[in-house]
Amino acid sequence: MKFRSTQVVALAFFIGFVFMGCASIVSHDSRTTYGHHRSAPAQDTLRQIRPGETTKEWVLQTFGTPTSEKRLDDGAEILRYEYTHTTRNRFHLLFIINIDNSRVVKENLYIEVRDGIVKRYWRD
Secondary structure (H helix, E strand, O other), X not given: OOOOHHHHHHHHHHHHHHHHHHHOOEEEEEEEEEOOOOOOOOHHHHHOOOOOOXXXXXXXXXXXXXXXXXXXXXXXXXXXXXXXXXXXXXXXXXXXXXXXXXXXXXXXXXXXXEOOEEEEEEEO
């Protein structure tokens, strides 16, 4: 049996559509994104902060611009760094099951500075 070129092309398109259809039956996607700042600093980086010694300048160079700054009545400043980590998972099976699950984790780093020197820091 001999095939003409148009039949071969038509068969190739048909097979391609079948495979594309099978590929869209099940799909899964997982993504992680970070908010305004990069990911939260590692514990090793935080250990480098030495209350009574570390300067505000070092903090700004290491962590960047804070999300917010608050000046207290006694002259101290509180630098707040907000870190947001979002993980999104999606799973689709045909058009019957669609699961879209997002998890958002927020973490704040607070650094108290007085006269240009770090007095204390904490996370929540």
